[in-house]
Amino acid sequence: MVIxxxxxPKYIEHDTGSLHPESPERLTAVRRGIDISSIKDEIEIFEPQPATIEEISRVHDVSYLDALRRFCLMGGGTLDPDTTASIGSWEAMLLAAGAGLDAARRMRAGKADAAFLAVRPPGHHAVRDRAMGFCLANNIAVLAADLVAQGEKVLIFDFDAHHGNGTQEMFFDSASVLYVSSHQYPLYPGTGRAREVGIGSGTGYTLNLPFPADTTGPTFREALDRMVAPVVEAFLPTWTLISAGFDSHRRDPLTEMGLTSADFSDLTLWVRQMAPSAKVVAFLEGGYDFAALEHSTASTLAALAGVSLKPEPNSDGPINFEMIKAMEESRKRALSD
Ligand SMILES: [Zn+2]
Structure with missing residues (x-):
């Protein structure tokens, strides 16, 4: 198997300033994950080609991209209270947005079975006309839109601790993209309630699992089996894209989720076995603890190759059946409205 x-190298030139949690050093930790992944011999490292403006403009306004390019080339600065850009950010953004397209080309040519994209800046908060939450362009959405244009059915599984508001919004009315997000709620950006289910012909194709702080693996897996499995089975995705946000790790300094790197292995194996013939591409989103990033990258890479690798034990705790039931009911009500 080839992963x-x-x-x-230009991803580190997206300079967020010395105190920003979304630092270039994150990628050093992610790279270390390869060494302990147990599938090092199956990994093929590549440098992605940049996306074109045309490719990115499937999900972003050209006027936003023009303004962002000018802002970066003038030296950058602060785009919103959380999000900064530097002179190197424009090229880093093009290369991050292009990573999925490049990986998909290689996979379609039969050169690999799955891909993990260690990109910066991250993408899932970026909306059509603006940067948001450390994200400049929505990398995973750029690939999803390209695949949809080729007639594919795309499952996006987003296990970042934050809700991927940008991705949800871009495909809210689409029946070709099934967006599934597990996240801490309430938490930034404030969206991702169970009653957000899509609109128009996209109704039912957005599935949110808003978990309270400290939720652990057993509750995650119960919610996935009960609420997500039947929807994915009916959808029959041809591609599975993962927003791999490792800030759901219990050691993450920005969030309060209760997972470990072993749980990310289980989540990745779970989604892989839900659609065994779908091609799988994982994108790095958040994750701000370096050891957690290293271990979680290793366990996710191994899972992409079908191997269960647990650098640390799974999280444990009672299954929160009441909460899952409340999420289910809220979703059902929204679907019948
Ligand atoms: Zn996050």
Whole structure:
């Protein structure tokens, strides 16, 4: 089996300033994950090609991209209270947005079975006309839109601790993209309630699992089996894209989720076995504890190759049946409205 690992030296030139949690050093930790992944020999590292403006403009306004390019080339600065850009951010963004397209081309040519993309800046908060939450362009959405244009059915599984508001919004009315997000709620950006289920022909194709702080693996897996499995089985995705946000790790300094790197292995194996013939591409989103990033990258890479690797034990705790039932009911009500 060949697992692609896409990363680029220019990703570190997206300079967020010395105190920002979304630091270039994150990628060093992610790279260390390869060494302990147990599938090192199956990993093929590549440097992605940049996306074109045309490719990115499937999900972003050209006027936003023009303004962002000018802002970066003038030296950058602060885009919102959380999000900064530097002179190197424009090229880093093009290369991050292009990573999925490049990986998919290689996979379609039969060169690999799955891919992990260690990109910066991350993408899932970026909306059509603005940067948001450390994200400049929505990398995973750029690939999803390209695949949909080719007639594919795309499952996006987003296990970042934050809700991927940008991705949800871009495909809210689409029946070709099934967006499934597990996240801490309430938490930034404030969206991702169970009653957000899509709109128009996209109704039912957005599935949110808003978990309270400290939720652990057993509750995750119960919610996935009960609420997500039947929807994915009916959807029959041809591609599975993962927003791999490792800030759901219990050691993450920005969030309060209760998972470990072993749980990310289980989540990745779970989604892989839900659609065994779908091609799988994972994108790095958040994750701000370096050891957690290293271990979680290793366990996710191994899972992409079908191997269960647990650098640390699974999280444990009672299954919160009441909460899952409340989420289910809220979703059902929204679907029948
Ligand atoms: Zn996050």
């Amino acid at each position: 692609l690992f896409g990363t680029h």
